[in-house]
Amino acid sequence: MKMKKNSIYFLCFFFSSFLFGQESADSFSKSVWVSDNGDGTYTNPIINADYSDPDVIRVGDKFYMTASSFNCIPGLPILESNDLVNWKLINYGLKKQIPSNFYNKAQHGKGVWAPCIRYHNKEFYIYYPDPDYGIYMIKSTKAEGQWSEPILVKKGKGLIDPTPLWDDDGKTYLVYAFAGSRAGIKSVLVGCTMNAEGTVANNDEVLLFDGHQDEPTLEGPKIYKKNGYYYIFAPAGGVATGWQTAFRSKNIYGPYENKKVLDQGASKVNGPHQGAWIQTKSGEDWFIHFQDKGIIGRVVHLQPMKWINDWPIIGIDTNGDGIGEPVSTYKKPNVGKSYPVVYQKESDEFSKPKLDLQWQWHANPQINWGFPSSYGYYMLNCIPKPKKAVNLFDVPNLLLQKFPSEEFTATTKLNVNFNFDEEEAGFLVMGLDYCLLRIKQTESKLYLSQMICLNADKNQAESEAATVLLKGNIVYLQVKALADGICTFLYSEDGTDFKNIGIPFKAREGKWIGSKVGFVAQRNGFINNAGNVKIDWIRFNKI
Incomplete structure (x- = not known):
């Protein structure tokens, strides 16, 4: 009987993994921007x-x-x-x-x-x-x-x-x-x-x-x-x-x-x-x-x-x-033969025990910031905020990647595991101005807020544009970026029904770098058992 139960469990796991893999492959673009036109020419x-x-x-x-x-x-x-x-x-x-x-x-x-x-x-x-x-x-x-x-x-x-x-x-x-x-x-x-x-x-x-x-x-x-x-x-x-x-x-x-x-x-x-x-x-x-x-x-x-x-x-x-x-x-240049199109890596299922190369931090990473895993997620830990940080501009543990083009949609699935009130994590568009979809625990409840910071480099504080109470600890967050830099933000609790949250936000470049998109997790003060957010996946699509 034990053998049969294990066999059934294995088959169910294999079948669900296969379906999930198919869903993953079909749910995002190979690359938001492709220069190779496929006819012997390229476009800058x-x-x-x-x-x-x-x-x-x-x-x-x-x-x-x-x-x-x-x-x-x-x-x-x-x-x-x-x-x-x-x-x-x-x-x-x-x-x-x-x-x-x-x-x-x-x-x-x-x-x-x-x-x-x-x-x-x-x-x-x-x-x-x-x-x-x-x-x-x-x-x-x-x-x-x-x-x-x-x-x-x-x-x-x-x-x-x-x-x-x-x-x-x-x-x-x-x-x-x-x-x-x-x-x-x-x-x-x-x-x-x-x-x-x-x-x-x-x-x-x-x-x-x-x-x-x-x-x-x-x-x-x-x-x-x-x-x-x-x-x-x-x-x-x-x-x-x-x-x-x-x-x-x-x-x-x-x-x-x-x-x-x-x-x-x-x-x-x-x-x-x-x-x-x-x-x-x-x-x-x-x-x-x-x-x-x-x-x-x-x-x-x-x-x-x-x-x-x-x-x-x-x-x-x-x-x-x-x-x-x-x-x-x-x-295209004459290099002797034709080579296949190479797609820039943007989407990530976080299924490997190593971060993909598109991700960068805003400072030298420390060992307790987060961990890749073989469990299908990246664990981002709630690290104490820098004592003098007024906003995210001086926060080093931002896990970000470059905007892949002027226009794109990025959707992510997060599993929130906070241990204390005032712990928070989120999905953001980062630059000299930034917009954060922040998930924060208050009185043992999870609230999703759109936080906007203008002139972050000049120590300006965030302002809250909208807040909703979440029913559970799994949430899907999405940003749609247009060519003029205008970004709109959405959320879902079932991965299907997405609702707008907050107001449109105009992205802005960083200090000598372009605007970026990614994640943060933080808390006030040090504790010996901080919470975390598990990033299940992020998927990019063309608009």
Whole structure:
């Protein structure tokens, strides 16, 4: 009899799991945004999400990208592609930020600024700046493998946007720019020598170019060598309003000629800003850069590129003035064969004992914040609020992912397990303004409230827009985001009948990052048995 009961239980469990798996697979989009048109062309942006300051290299048949991550951890995302159009997030170079005592707290807009990825002597290198501490380097033999601990290559405030060059004669150089907010100077590019290992940058800086007259807000350099010329690609004119300039010289230290090679022109692509030159094995030249789209952050574009009279032209020169304009739709790069579409990972069933890579925290994660599991949920614990936190802006244990596009619907199922009154958890859209669907226990009852905070970065308090009493501890929450940033929020207690709650909310970008969506759990004060919320799943759909 015992054997039969166990067998029946197993069959029921297997059958229900199969149905649940089918329901899961059918209940969300593979990806909210897809660039590959499936007919040999692509539409920009190739990644319609916040991957600021992208840098790209080719190693063999594959391409690798990294980007800024600022205070979000894990940091230094690493993406892989076979064709420059379809990208997959495969790893992070930085598991925590140093110094730890500083980055264990939320430090908005600080941390990892524009990085540079290179491949040298069979190793991957990433140089990244922390504008408050200096220029760091990490490396690995495999992009998807374990990366080394950061080495401070050059100490100093305001040193940003480093790019190394291992020259043909064995000498090694580092080119970088300055953040006026820390260094007190800006719009200049300098270069110095490094040791052969690229671990120490010497104090022998030489001015390479002063951009104050023709190239204001000059930053983001990437240095290359081709046909005896040293080339520096760098944006100027500001993130949302600028252009791409190319500099060339026969000598590493200059003097450099400069030429504008890409601007907005008649296109709708403002900026266009900082990026990387890449060449395919077939010899085609391409340029990847970002566009600042405000609420959703800085998205990634791919432009064709060609050389005329030893000058690069990026995009398409529509009017013959020698300056390229960004393309909207274009034929895909020739990489020898066709590759399938890669869908960005957004939805999550939380069915693995490891967080998927799309999730980041707002500070170095601590061991008691939460746990993945094999039980089909992520347990997010009610951690004490920081004592001086007026709102969520200074709360470090926010589990968030990037907006996947301008328009989407995200629905989540939560199982609330509070042990005490005043414990709370919720689902939020986070930025300089934020909106939180907060579940809070009061007098042993659960209340769902829409909480809105405007100018969170300026220590403004939350306001309550609406509150309902929940019948049970399982609740489904949903946000619908539109292209203008307007978000509406809904809830359900059965997963079928969704009701609006509160008022429309206009999303807003964060500090140098786009708006994000995700979860938080917290409480007032420390207790030895805090409650938690079990995140069953989150599913994204196109609108």
